[in-house]
Amino acid sequence: MSAERLPASVYADRLERAAVAAEAAGVDALLITPGPDLQYLLGSRASSFERLTCLVVPVQGEPAVVVPRLELAALRPSAAGELGLAVHDWVDGVDPYALVAGLLPTPARAAVSDAMPALHALPLAAACGAPQVLATPVLRGLRMRKDAAELDALRRAGAAIDRVHARMGEWLKPGRTEADVAADIEAAIVAEGHTGAEFIIVGSGPHGADPHHEVSDRVLQPGDVVVVDIGGPVDPGYFSDCTRTYSLGEPSAEVAAQYAVLQRAQQAGLDAVRPGVRAEEVDAACRDVLAQAGLAEAFVHRTGHGIGLSVHEEPYIVGGNHVELAEGMAFSVEPGIYFPGAWGARIEDIVLVTADGGEPVNVRPHELAVLPG
Template identity: 55%
Template sequence: MELYSTDRLAAARRAAADAGLDALLIGPSADLRYLTAYDAHALERLTLLVLPADGDATLIVPRLERPAAEAAVGDAVRLVDHEDGTDPYAIVQDLLGDRAKTVGLGDRLWAEQVLALRDALPDARQALAGAVLRGLRLRKSPAEVEALRRAGRAIDAVHERMGQWLRPGRTEAEVAADIAAGIREAGHATVEFTIVAAGPNGASPHHGVSDRVIAAGEPVVVDIGGKMPDGYCSDSTRTYCIGEPPADFAAYYAVLHEAQRAAVAAVRPGVSAESVDAAARDLIAAAGYGAQFLHRTGHGIGLDGHEDPYIVAGNAAPLEPGMAFSVEPGIYLAGRHGARIEDIVVCTDDGVERLNTIDTELVIL
């Protein structure tokens, strides 16, 4: 199965035309990599895909970046480079002229580039391209699902090594450094994040790491993820305890475990995203911890670590086969400890597949 295909460019052209856009202008981002396979650096020098709704794609790159762009896109996209000291926005003007009345700008373009494009195309109305590309990226192809499976297996392998690194007397930062090395050893190209949150730090969902020494008897939330060489992301959270857990922690971890399993089981085509959130949230609230569940139940994942669909109250959109997202409820007791369980799942034709397959029970080290 081919992961990157020129079919994506054709689909993007059709979607742009259907949305009333004359062209898409996409800078360095997951959107650019999705359309061209090029993982471009975000620089002050302009890199921009110009994709007319009725014409061929052109990728504008700085001259010094041309070899990397050529290696990624091959002959699928025409390349035009610009030298330092020249005006790359004039190239955009030459490509589109006054034919473009409405252009869709990549959601991740820098403000200075957006304003320069406004000057280069003064008669063109600007809109966000994300509204068009979101629909293409929302449902993963079989090749993309397989890429996410590989990412899931790779990050699972890191969690399976946690007993080597997580022990009393070490700091969160020391453990995180070992985890980062393990993420790369498991096949990731980059480490995107390593959250190691022990004791009271576990009550902060995005704590990160610190020089705090991990003590015996403490719960530790470990949320880790990376990006594979093909660009697709991993993300998985497990909660560990160094020795026997505190009684109050064990009690609410059992609630959390049930809630996470219920939310995964609720995933199937046609149900709303918010109903999956409710499957976890209602159980946690009924146990008296509703106020301690501080965030949505999940986020989409693919070439971005966070993308549509979002599994949150208020999102009534129905799930469809190919949608991939996290299911990660948490309970956080400020000043004491916290817990989160996270799997990446994909909605299938008749239900759900967990892409993280290791156990979700509390791991006592």
């Protein structure tokens, strides 16, 4: 198979199921511009520009692509050619929104991808003569449940990022800056099998108490607790995402005790994963352990997020989400504890829902990793 995408038959099946889902949602078509939805449905990694590229998936009729003539080369690696999709290319001076509307009934209520810029969404709504809705509710059922090829890609991504964490002792050393460490991690992410680094968090000392800290010029100090959250895509575009926490030297008794609670909480979340369990129940499993130890207020974010062609997608593992887990879903289990001005810690694995439980794709040890300080 191409390194860029899956076999064309996979995309043919997805397009058929997407049209069925659109009809069930009461819309006339899906209008998909470049982004994760287009990659899912057509295997295209085209970029979005001011000129409209749009996959049209009507409930009645065949899918087609409207694309600027000067962007035809970007479409060729997709499955459009193998599937025999009609391609309507256009040049400057032609109204591409009218081209899309001409492929649909009049008026046409369409579902548009989340990634569609307002620059395109508003003219499309006007051309189609009806208000548009988001495609997320239409496509979530398809994208949440991964097929065998997707699950294999997520396993490969998990193994690749584990290999990077296994090397952390090479880089996490007192006297180096977070930025120094991040540069080494970025190179290793590619060397270990990713096509690039999507994000790198190196949160040392007090910076570890900020869940969305990235990197800074702070110099690592002996005794620091360091949160390292890293990930990137592997072909054909599926992401890794794994967090481990490190201590530069032996941690204090208080840090060790609180981290041990976090480790139990994360394991409780992993143990809760199985088909039929609601997403909110996995979240509650982690929170209950922390709450019993008086650490409820230190956990300030949801327990997890789905992952695939996007780093963050459905299902979200959070209180109030009644979605039942099903075989083929993939998401993170990543409780954390954060003490502003002092330190923080997080443990994150990506988990695949199997027929009778959960399969973590990350297998690095969960203990607080003690490195020379």
